[in-house]
């Protein structure tokens with residue numbers, strides 16, 4: 603089996619429970635290193651973003667969580683790029699809320715914003731809409 607992700611394309615991975623979707627995403631994100639087969643790594647590990655089905659939040663507020671990927675990459679103009687993203691996801695009012703106190707849907711949205719913050723070349727979302735109410 604071979605899987606190719608092309609620039610500017612959206613791919614969907616569909617399969618029954620236990621089929622191995624999350625496992626494959628973890629392998630592609632280089633989190634799971636114990637696998638058979640090969641990855642043609644056109645993407646460096648710090649250009650990939652994976653939003654887990656149950657996202658882990660760092661201790662501290664929402665803002666600390668979403669700027670974390672930018673901080674570790676020593677990016678500048680953090681405030682500017684964050685305001686636009688928070689606006690799009692309607693999360694400005696939650697900016698200073700303790701991340702551990704968010705609802706499941708809020709946590710998922712914060713995790714998506716955090717994943718988008720550094721403009722990854724490959725963005726992978728594991729069940730991204732499971733808790734999201736879209737209106």
Ligand SMILES: Nc1ncnc2c1ncn2[C@@H]1O[C@H](COP(=O)(O)OP(=O)(O)OP(=O)(O)O)[C@@H](O)[C@H]1O
Nearest residue numbers: 617618619620621622623624625626627655728729
């Ligand atoms: N850490 C682990 N150790 C052993 N087996 C595991 C581990 N993680 C997952 N598995 C098994 O690997 C298989 C694939 O799991 P995976 O989580 O990738 O499925 P999935 O397609 O994402 O399912 P779902 O739709 O329920 O999220 C399952 O049978 C699961 O029990």
Ligand SMILES: [Mg+2]
Nearest residue numbers: 623624655728
């Ligand atoms: Mg899964």
